[in-house]
Amino acid sequence: MIIDPRPEVAAMSPYTPGMSLSEARRDSGRQQMIKLASNESLWGPSPHALDAARQALDSISYYPMVQEPEFIQALAGRHGFSADQLTVGNGADEILRVVAAAYVRCGDEVIYPTPSFSAYRHSALLAGARPVAVDLASNGANDLDAMLRAITPRTRLVYLCSPNNPTGTAIAPEDWTRYLSAVPSSVLTVVDAAYDEFCQGERPAFAAAVRSGRPVVWVRTFSKLYGLAALRVGWAAAPAEVIRNLLRVREPFSVNSIGWAAARASLEDETYFSRVLQETLEARQFLVGQLDAMGLRRYRSEANFMTFAVPVADADVARQLRQHGFVVRPTSSFGLAGHIRVTVAPVPVLQAFLSALAAVLNQGMK
Template sequence: MLPRSDILQLPGYTPGRSIHTVQQETGRTDVVKLASNESLWGPSPKVLAALKTMGEKILYYPEVKSQPLLDRIGEAHHIDPSLLLVGNGADELLRLVAAAFVNPGDEVIYPRPSFAAYGHATRLSGGEGVTVPLTATGSVDLTAVLSAITTKTRLIYLCNPNNPTGGAFNQAEWDWFVGQIPHDIVVVVDEAYREYANMADYPDVESLIQSGRPFVMVRTFSKIYGLAALRIGWAMAPAAIIDWLYRVREPFSVNLAAETAALAALDDSAWIAEVQKATLKVRESAMDQIQRLGFEAWPSQANFITIKLPSDSAAWAKALENRGYIVRATDSFGLPRNIRVTMAPNSVMQAFLDTLKTLAHDGF
């Protein structure tokens, strides 16, 4: 029994290795996961308190649209809730756009190295993936994206800041791109790491959406909000696009725990501001130390740093795992000889950097 012929070509997702697996393999109990860009500062204590209040409400199906959450996101971000949709992680939302807009044979442009979900969503919808390289500093090369457009292009995925490099395009690059892009192409901007970008000229995607251009901004609660296990993200798009996305979304894709946690997380903006400040501080110091160790690294606007290595990344990742740190070898992203390291509270990060230093000086 074989699946659909295009599914035969579909590579499986390569996740970060789990703490449980590495504990079993190494016999260590003190394993730290720096491999999937979760927020190691964790969720707000208000989230944990709110989850305890769900009680017997779990016997009911959740609200189809999670309207209270749409209203709360709208309030927090000054967006009309009719332009919003929540989903089972940003992953689901990225996939919904391809499911709603891509016909078999349509071309979909996305960067490489970048997040695997774009290629996956494209193939699942029967589309043809067209990949474009990054700029030298690891942001999506918008000039290359424009050059790749043909009459068959239906959808474009952009990742800003880009995973796994951490580079971000700015407002001027964005304005130039938007001025040239044909109006019948849907553009998704995946901003999973937006809260970590500390550049003055971070591009404004929202006002274009408000003006009705077919753009979709995708955000997540998995990163700075610390809710990765609950699976919840949100998207902003013109109302007509939101309507199409609902038609292909599973009716109850956001569960009550996720909705409850997201509402509580939005009520603690002080927590998010603190985590943001702490992450940026650790990122700056880690970058400095990594460079002083003699490594090159991609300049990052995200909660990770991707380090360029002198040799095979799998061997470095294994050596780090044996010492209690799970990092991400980025080969599967199309970036060999690099490891991506998630930022963590200072004491954890410092211990990791000391281990990296030992490996760099003494070998594995």
């Protein structure tokens, strides 16, 4: 070892991403592969966003804007915030980390759900905090009562994930209301709502909590419904004072000019995204019916993915599915063994996936 890293860094595991298409091609020896492993949009971005991104290439010799006022104004108008209640980040990922960097002191406690997205523990460790993991409720949602019980005078930050990755289960509105009435005002709550657009039914009033000045950061992304995962555009709403502190820590040019242009054009293409959303929800319903018919136990997902139990090792199922041309996510790396997470895709893709799954499971159970 040339020089030791910080002990917190030595204790971290690097992020485990869903397998990329090129890795999957190498691994399976097949050229034709469909990636259903990272909850990306199989419908792709809006054609207007692609045009805007191409045009933005003409000016890549200039630094991008730190905040793009027209985009922030459009986003604020759409969601009922003022511009000073919003910020953007290099994906939701950056915002999750920046909140901890701005607010967590060495030795503070940071509470987060488990199994869930790895960025919470990672951000807590990087900030020098003591990470406090709280198990999900049996339905796969964040257990807000257990999280409240875990709060101590040292707690500084609580990360929530709704819908939760990898279960897809959303926080119930009444659970959020109860949480908000009990959480101490000294605790900052970060709600990672990367999959919010896909929730049906009544949603918890996260945005209203921000508008009323509660210490809540509501984190969203253009990576999922909007199909811009590679461009890395996330955003967050929080009381203006919190946003000011996040801006002190954020990378100055964390959203590049191609990302700004594509995200802005996406906001203007409501027709395209309401169709994509409708088709995603219909495809999710189709997948639910088929998994139920196959007798595979699943979580009640409100996201653009579905996680179900398999009767054999999840990594083996994923490996065999690659031989059939599908990349999915075995969830052992989240701490949820024996499950597969699959992205909701257009129905014909799901039909082909389900045939492959049936073949793999029939073979595995013999």
